[in-house]
Amino acid sequence: MNARIPNLSRRQFIVGSAATGAGLSLGILLPLVPRIAEAQTPLASPEIGAWVVIQPDDTVIVRVVRSEMGQGTITGLAQMVAEELECDWSKVRTEYPTPGESLKRKRIWGDFSTGGSRGIRTSEQYVRKGGAAARIMLVEAAARQWGVPATECVAINSVITHKPSGRTLRFGEVAQAASQLDVPKDIVLKSPKDWKVIGKPLNRIDGVADKVTGRQIYAIDLKLPGMLVANIRECPVFGGKVKSFDATKALAMPGVRKVVQVGDTAVAAVADTFWQAKTALDNVAIVWDEGPNAKVSSEAIHKMLEEGLAAEQAFVGNQRGDIKAALAGAAKKHEAVFFYPFLNHATLEPQTATARWTADRCEAWVPTQDAETSLAAVIAASGLPAEKCDVYKINLGGGFGRRGAFQDYTTQAVNIAKQVPGVPVKLIWTREEDMTQGRYHPVMMCKMTGAFDADKNLTGLHMRLSGQSILAAVRPAVVEQQKGRDPLVFQGVFDGSEHGIGYEFPNLLIDHAMRNTHVPPGFWRGVNANQNAIFMECFMDELAEAAGVDAVEFRRKFMAKYPRNLATLNAVADAIGWTKPAPAGVFRGVSQMKAFGSYVAAACELSVANGTDVKIHRIIAATDCAYAVNPAQIRRQVSGSFVYGLSALFEQECTVKDGRIQQTNFNDFGSMRIAQMPRVETIIIEGGGTEWGGVGEPTICVAAPAVLNAIYRATGKRYRNVPLKNAGLKLV
Numbered sequence: 001m002n003a004r005i006p007n008l009s010r011r012q013f014i015v016g017s018a019a020t021g022a023g024l025s026l027g028i029l030l031p032l033v034p035r036i037a038e039a040q041t042p043l044a045s046p047e048i049g050a051w052v053v054i055q056p057d058d059t060v061i062v063r064v065v066r067s068e069m070g071q072g073t074i075t076g077l078a079q080m081v082a083e084e085l086e087c088d089w090s091k092v093r094t095e096y097p098t099p100g101e102s103l104k105r106k107r108i109w110g111d112f113s114t115g116g117s118r119g120i121r122t123s124e125q126y127v128r129k130g131g132a133a134a135r136i137m138l139v140e141a142a143a144r145q146w147g148v149p150a151t152e153c154v155a156i157n158s159v160i161t162h163k164p165s166g167r168t169l170r171f172g173e174v175a176q177a178a179s180q181l182d183v184p185k186d187i188v189l190k191s192p193k194d195w196k197v198i199g200k201p202l203n204r205i206d207g208v209a210d211k212v213t214g215r216q217i218y219a220i221d222l223k224l225p226g227m228l229v230a231n232i233r234e235c236p237v238f239g240g241k242v243k244s245f246d247a248t249k250a251l252a253m254p255g256v257r258k259v260v261q262v263g264d265t266a267v268a269a270v271a272d273t274f275w276q277a278k279t280a281l282d283n284v285a286i287v288w289d290e291g292p293n294a295k296v297s298s299e300a301i302h303k304m305l306e307e308g309l310a311a312e313q314a315f316v317g318n319q320r321g322d323i324k325a326a327l328a329g330a331a332k333k334h335e336a337v338f339f340y341p342f343l344n345h346a347t348l349e350p351q352t353a354t355a356r357w358t359a360d361r362c363e364a365w366v367p368t369q370d371a372e373t374s375l376a377a378v379i380a381a382s383g384l385p386a387e388k389c390d391v392y393k394i395n396l397g398g399g400f401g402r403r404g405a406f407q408d409y410t411t412q413a414v415n416i417a418k419q420v421p422g423v424p425v426k427l428i429w430t431r432e433e434d435m436t437q438g439r440y441h442p443v444m445m446c447k448m449t450g451a452f453d454a455d456k457n458l459t460g461l462h463m464r465l466s467g468q469s470i471l472a473a474v475r476p477a478v479v480e481q482q483k484g485r486d487p488l489v490f491q492g493v494f495d496g497s498e499h500g501i502g503y504e505f506p507n508l509l510i511d512h513a514m515r516n517t518h519v520p521p522g523f524w525r526g527v528n529a530n531q532n533a534i535f536m537e538c539f540m541d542e543l544a545e546a547a548g549v550d551a552v553e554f555r556r557k558f559m560a561k562y563p564r565n566l567a568t569l570n571a572v573a574d575a576i577g578w579t580k581p582a583p584a585g586v587f588r589g590v591s592q593m594k595a596f597g598s599y600v601a602a603a604c605e606l607s608v609a610n611g612t613d614v615k616i617h618r619i620i621a622a623t624d625c626a627y628a629v630n631p632a633q634i635r636r637q638v639s640g641s642f643v644y645g646l647s648a649l650f651e652q653e654c655t656v657k658d659g660r661i662q663q664t665n666f667n668d669f670g671s672m673r674i675a676q677m678p679r680v681e682t683i684i685i686e687g688g689g690t691e692w693g694g695v696g697e698p699t700i701c702v703a704a705p706a707v708l709n710a711i712y713r714a715t716g717k718r719y720r721n722v723p724l725k726n727a728g729l730k731l732v
């Protein structure tokens with residue numbers, strides 16, 4: 001490679017990359033324009049621009065920097081490139097560039113982060129332009145070979161045709177010549193009406209058969225010559241550290257190479273196999289200094305949140321009119337208090353990473369949602385300059401936000417590898433470590449208050465949130481810029497466009513009493529829209545009942561200025577047959593919200609036996625994500641998100657005793673089973689416009705409130721605390 005390495009200090013890259021990775025995972029759009037025109041140094045030949053490599057046999061390799069973790073992102077990205085490239089889809093493959101190579105080429109591939117449902121929607125412009133640029137270059141190369149104007153040529157299905165003469169050339173035949181041309185700057189993209197590949201339910205490009213047969217290599221499967229395996233144990237109380245440890249017994253065990261301290265907080269065993277490392281660590285006598293949080297309990301956290309509900313000071317996220325006057329003059333007020341717990345990501349593959357360190361080079365193989373943030377972690381831990389470090393992305397066995405802004409497992413792997421120089425070391429967490437050392441969905445309480453006049457008209461709504469701020473822990477600079485406020489707390493109910501509330505109330509106040517705990521918060525699939533949808537949409541049902549109005553009609557009264565929200569609500573209400581009687585013993589519920597740029601709604605039918613056994617018969621979901629790149633994948637994502645959201649509603653919570661997380665495995669952090677899964681019917685609405693919406697995260701939030709609203713109609717009881725298992729309810 002002869003590309004010039006940017007004049008960027010190690011500290012500048014670490015700080016800048018970590019901020020960018022976190023910001024884009026958090027739902028904050030940072031300005032970043034990929035430098036397509038600077039793609040002059042080939043990573044593989046012949047490289048047609050930065051995004052496409054075409055081989056002599058017409059194989060098209062599409063560069064993707066977003067992470068594939070089961071959601072189908074790389075298939076959608078490849079479809080967008082193929083649409084503009086006009087190539088043969090059957091010959092399309094993908095590859096991951098490394099963040100180190102991107103850094104050398106002035107971040108030519110832009111942002112690597114895959115979070116906040118941004119895999120498709122914030123890539124579409126520059127990825128499509130990359131495909132279009134490659135097509136223009138291929139056509140120009142063919143035209144020059146024939147000595148004709150490029151305007152007389154057209155590319156279709158990996159073949160360039162000179163229209164007047166009928167002469168043809170395959171992409172592979174002109175790729176080398178095309179790679180020598182300048183990348184065009186003025187690119188006009190296709191109109192959606194002309195799309196032939198985008199919008200089609202094409203099969204996934206990432207080898208479903210290999211996953212079924214076990215040939216797919218995930219990070220936990222990685223094997224390198226001479227590789228050792230490490231297992232780690234960190235202080236079980238957040239904020240604690242290692243006081244001392246005795247590894248005498250462990251070091252005498254077969255296959256054990258080393259027992260090392262990792263930072264101030266952890267001890268790791270390095271051995272020939274995982275089981276040897278794990279059993280060795282079981283035999284290390286560790287004395288912990290549990291620090292100031294050793295007595296914290298869920299009860300104490302709950303009391304702190306309750307205090308926040310009545311606190312005088314709070315950060316305003318959305319405000320209209322005079323809520324104080326509306327409440328003071330109300331003929332009637334209706335109140336409700338809700339609770340949403342800590343939740344672990346519980347990825348099927350526990351945290352893992354492989355690192356090899358020498359005094360001259362540090363490389364890591366990481367299942368990451370953001371390879372640039374991983375690279376920043378490697379640089380910081382290795383003590384080496386950026387140009388001597390790189391990260392190779394390995395397939396993720398689940399992410400859900402855990403493997404994006406949080407690179408603790410990557411840092412640990414490098415710190416261990418530094419103590420075994422020159423040897424690749426694969427760090428694998430146990431499930432217990434993964435459960436107790438997470439970055440948890442923030443704990444939150446909410447008090448909802450509605451004001452009515454004498455005619456039962458809603459005159460005002462106050463939503464008081466009390467709980468954690470993710471940004472205060474992960475990106476405090478953003479909170480400082482916001483004068484102490486975390487804007488992401490208000491996802492789904494904010495006054496901004498991406499996460500804006502879908503109702504216009506006469507008087508409104510939504511505010512947040514920030515109450516942070518020692519348990520580290522993180523971005524959990526759907527993030528704050530999960531609890532905010534429950535708080536808002538369940539309370540909307542309660543307000544409708546207090547007003548004596550049908551729940552759907554009540555919502556419609558406040559949605560005149562939000563036609564796309566209204567369209568999704570109407571779609572599910574019509575599909576479920578809202579105005580028609582339900583079958584005997586079956587009850588319905590609805591909900592709607594805008595999150596991650598998409599408008600979503602759900603309607604469900606369920607029955608309840610013995611007052612406790614909930615059977616969800618079906619859920620209808622409507623999603624307006626502006627444009628559907630792959631409808632089949634959207635349906636899978638909607639269904640998958642409902643598994644995640646309903647598992648949390650019924651089964652999941654993380655509680656705290658003596659400063660530590662109590663749940664340690666799937667026996668006490670459950671998930672719904674296949675037999676409990678309802679039938680999911682997906683309605684895809686393509687609302688168009690300039691704003692593309694996400695899919696993987698927004699739909700998760702509407703399942704739970706729709707189900708809760710239906711449970712009320714079935715039982716006559718309001719359930720406002722998650723999970724429902726604590727109230728004796730279970731899925732059947």
